[in-house]
Amino acid sequence: METRVVVTRQPNEVVLERCDLHPGDNEVLVKTYMASICGTDKNYSEGKMPREVLVEQVTANNEAHHSYPLKMGHEAAGIIVEVGKNVTDFKVGDKVMSFGWYNTMADYFVAPVDYNGYGVVKVPEGMSMEAASLGEPTACAVYAGMQSGVELGDVVVIVGAGFAGQVMMQVVKKMGAYKVICVDIVDGKLELAKKMGADIVLNPDRDDVVKTVLEVTGNQGADICIEAAGNDAAIQICSDVLKHGGILGLYSWVLEPATLYINRWHNDGFDIRTLALIHRIKIDRPWWIHKALDNVAKGMVNIEPLISHVFDLADATKAFETACGDPMACKVMLKP
Numbered sequence: 540m541e542t543r544v545v546v547t548r549q550p551n552e553v554v555l556e557r558c559d560l561h562p563g564d565n566e567v568l569v570k571t572y573m574a575s576i577c578g579t580d581k582n583y584s585e586g587k588m589p590r591e592v593l594v595e596q597v598t599a600n601n602e603a604h605h606s607y608p609l610k611m612g613h614e615a616a617g618i619i620v621e622v623g624k625n626v627t628d629f630k631v632g633d634k635v636m637s638f639g640w641y642n643t644m645a646d647y648f649v650a651p652v653d654y655n656g657y658g659v660v661k662v663p664e665g666m667s668m669e670a671a672s673l674g675e676p677t678a679c680a681v682y683a684g685m686q687s688g689v690e691l692g693d694v695v696v697i698v699g700a701g702f703a704g705q706v707m708m709q710v711v712k713k714m715g716a717y718k719v720i721c722v723d724i725v726d727g728k729l730e731l732a733k734k735m736g737a738d739i740v741l742n743p744d745r746d747d748v749v750k751t752v753l754e755v756t757g758n759q760g761a762d763i764c765i766e767a768a769g770n771d772a773a774i775q776i777c778s779d780v781l782k783h784g785g786i787l788g789l790y791s792w793v794l795e796p797a798t799l800y801i802n803r804w805h806n807d808g809f810d811i812r813t814l815a816l817i818h819r820i821k822i823d824r825p826w827w828i829h830k831a832l833d834n835v836a837k838g839m840v841n842i843e844p845l846i847s848h849v850f851d852l853a854d855a856t857k858a859f860e861t862a863c864g865d866p867m868a869c870k871v872m873l874k875p
């Protein structure tokens with residue numbers, strides 16, 4: 540099958556190319572419904588890669604999985620149009636979501652079938668294809684909210700009101716948070732958070748976050764703070780407004796070296812936890828993916844309003860410019 544696919548030829552040069560695809564014996568060929576641009580895609584398109592990938596590129600003589608030219612995309616949903624000869628649990632016509640880097644920004648993509656929550660996973664009954672196209676980041680963010688340790692009556696601060704922060708905010712509210720405070724430096728994202736159910740929204744460029752959190756919590760500090768912005772400033776705010784013995788949740792994939800004042804982590808006995816589903820031990824992943832997305836299918840978490848832009852696949856270059864440069868971009872989608 541011939542397909543168009545988005546390629547980062549070299550950092551900051553995103554183009555559309557053509558290639559041929561054939562599913563292997565344990566793989567399926569999927570017709571893409573919609574693919575999403577994730578923070579990882581943005582980083583890779585701009586040449587930012589984690590250290591271990593850079594090392595792999597050198598040691599593998601540039602044959603590494605992630606090296607330029609790089610075919611893009613890992614978040615998508617679609618419909619199976621062909622199955623490999625060993626595939627038994629999936630058939631033509633099944634609706635599936637991608638969990639892994641399968642070059643999904645394309646008309647078609649090839650992926651293995653569900654193994655330990657990698658490959659393609661079936662779309663739960665009742666979940667829209669729009670939400671399913673965001674199945675992977677949605678599962679990650681719902682998981683993070685569910686594993687944040689929230690209890691009835693808690694005050695939760697979420698720093699970073701991008702897609703993940705907006706999803707977590709909905710989850711911790713449903714799980715019994717008394718107040719959820721969303722923090723971001725982009726007012727448009729705060730407006731969206733307010734619309735999606737945040738109790739208080741704060742912009743640290745203008746608002747005194749520490750003062751407000753102390754007022755809301757009777758000078759105790761927040762019960763839980765979750766970092767979802769991917770930088771040290773966000774982790775610092777979380778560290779500064781958390782109560783003694785509170786839970787500090789780390790969600791983002793931070794690629795830059797961080798400078799932090801973390802004496803409170805020790806002095807105040809913080810419970811520090813990472814909240815990354817994709818990097819959880821393999822045996823847990825499928826169970827959590829199912830559990831998290833089942834809640835979306837039931838309508839407990841609202842995903843569609845978080846799609847800020849939909850571009851035609853042919854406009855991939857513009858879509859990446861928007862995702863990387865427009866502060867109002869929440870989820871930027873590509874539709875073949």
Ligand SMILES: [Zn+2]
Nearest residue numbers: 577579614676
């Ligand atoms: Zn992603």
